[in-house]
């Protein structure tokens with residue numbers, strides 16, 4: 001592991017502590033209580049308990065920072081500039097079904113820019129971390145986005161958001177259009193891990209309509225620090241809002257964006 005800054009130390013410590021319970025719960029997943037928040041949107045007691053541990057640990061270390069929490073909503077801090085964006089389990093549907101593809105995602109925003117991020121899959125023990133200006137890492141290994149330049153050779157990830165900020169007809173049209181010009185699309189069910197995989201050079205790009213900042217904050221800094229580009233679906237910088245997200249290496253990001261913009265639902 002490279003030498004971590006004080007901020008990343010705090011984040012990694014909180015995530016590793018929260019992950020102990022997530023791992024235990026995943027091994028006894030059939031006993032979990034699951035509630036439904038909306039269309040294909042579930043929450044387990046693990047999501048709630050994990051978020052509580054993260055919130056407690058981060059508050060202990062940085063008492064004045066605010067929060068944007070998947071389960072608990074927005075919590076204002078005394079420090080108006082700094083906010084943690086937390087997804088306690090990104091990939092909850094996978095988790096519930098015993099599919100080992102989910103993660104804890106914690107991003108730190110300073111005045112509109114994500115400055116640090118940690119994404120951890122407790123089953124595979126893959127810990128991704130990045131801090132602005134200091135690079136992106138998977139465990140001890142420095143990350144670099146993929147070098148592929150052609151859409152036809154590129155593998156993409158995406159997700160279907162069925163919540164109020166989603167747009168399924170547009171998504172289906174985008175899916176068809178990108179399938180025709182690429183090497184393939186994966187829909188593995190964790191936007192945070194999709195972004196981490198772009199940072200790791202496994203996918204050339206990722207897009208999704210209407211995600212929330214807790215899904216993407218940590219992944220955004222990972223992709224940028226691995227040398228990639230992230231924008232909203234219009235090509236602008238509103239990446240923490242609901243304007244959609246497009247990520248990719250320097251060559252593929254503009255091509256993916258152009259192909260997506262040409263799609264009309």
Ligand code: IPD
Nearest residue numbers: 090091092159160161189190191
């Ligand atoms: C979901 C995952 C999925 C994405 C959905 C998200 P959750 O988050 O990131 O990949 O397609 O839009 O809501 O509900 O598992 O935390």
Ligand code: CA
Nearest residue numbers: 087090091215
């Ligand atoms: Ca999520």
